[in-house]
Amino acid sequence: MAYFSKREAQQILANEIHVESLLQRYPEYKDEVLKELALLKSNQEGKLVDAIIAKYTSNAKLASTKIHKSGMNEKTIETFLPVIIKSRFAIYLLEQVAIAAAAENTAKPLKLNLWDGAILQRLLFQQDLQRKPVSLRAFKLWWRLVRHKNRLMPLVNQKGIYCFYSKPLIQELSSLIGGRKCLEIAAGDGTLSKFLNESRVDGNCIATDDYSWQHYISYPDFVEKADAKTALRKYSPEVVICSWPVAKNTYEKHVFKTSSVQLYIVIGTKNPAVTGDFEAYQNADNEEFTMEYNERLSSLILPPSEDHAVYIFRRKGDGR
Known part of the structure; x- marks a missing residue:
């Protein structure tokens, strides 16, 4: 079992340590989460994903409450902080699964052709991936000419753009x-x-x-x-x-x-x-x-x- 200082526990509770750093620090917890998420390989139903997310979210909330109520008691931290870390791992890894699945379902490799890319760049962006307020009139005109509409959002999701x-x-x-x-x-x-x-x-x-x-x-x-x-x-x-x-x-x-x-x-x-x-x-x-x-x-x-x-x-x- 890992030892957590109070300072480190506070940083994790406040979400001040990025999940990728947590993955490097606590590989044993990552392995535990991966075993459970392996179920997704044989069952991609949305209900199962939702159930796993709900479970980890509920567990994390309960663990956080226990730690705060204990006044950062050392034994309570050792017991419940791993639950929060594993929950963060699970949500993060599920995000990666979703992005990979979206990419796999649209095209290999996922990319826009020159026609679609030129239309969408002019319609949606000022430059590069800097979005602009979109004219509805222009959108209605040009969107119907985009050939592979389903490729847009999986691509931009990877840059934190969801709409x-x-x-x-x-x-x-x-x-x-x-x-x-x-x-x-x-x-x-x-x-x-x-x-x-x-x-x-x-x-x-x-x-x-x-x-x-x-x-x-x-x-x-x-x-x-x-x-x-x-x-x-x-x-x-x-x-x-x-x-x-x-x-x-x-x-x-x-x-x-x-x-x-x-x-x-x-x-x-x-x-x-x-x-x-x-x-x-x-x-x-x-x-x-x-x-x-x-x-x-x-x-x-x-x-x-x-x-x-x-x-x-x-x-x-x-x-x-």
Whole structure:
């Protein structure tokens, strides 16, 4: 059994150590996880994947609670910290399985032909992989001419890009935010905050991320390194926005616990196994917030998908 210092335990609990570093430090736990994930080789059903994710997420939450309640007791750390490490391994490795499967199912090797590449580069990006607000009119015209549509998202997923934002979506989100102080959590490369600030005269949306996805994302300087809980405490925002929050994450619950928050906007999917902490959503809807699935805003996420979802949470009694 590995020995953990209190400092190391605190770093792991705060997600300050990247999962790839954990994989190198604790190979014995990686081996345990790989044995269980080997089941996926013979059974690719989504229900099994969901069950494994749910199991590891639940175990990690329980372990984290035990450690915090013990006051960082040494024996409790030794017992429960490996559970958290193994959970991180499992989620990370499942991400790799998903990306590899997507690539295998589309093409070998996965790439765009010159025709599709030229259209998509001009339609979706400013340069390289820097996204731009997309004209719906141009999208409707050119998207139908792309021959291998199913190759786009598996390719860009590998760079931490999970959707594209249409100009009408940015405009309507800006209108919802108004002049209020806005914070984006889990902002990735900060594209959404950048677009929102460019579309508003008094643009003041602050982009933050804990930088835990450095294996996918190149973080620009304007994205402040801070986990969601720290950022919420530091800025006391009136509006919070999050695009493609990790499924069953541990950070969205802090949004609903922050007294300054009047409005929370989530851009993601209807599938709890893909994005979002739906347990926190349901608890918030039953307590201090109302929850709305906005069909129009959901339709403005690109490329179009029936699974896309924009959820809007308003604090009860706020009136806006």
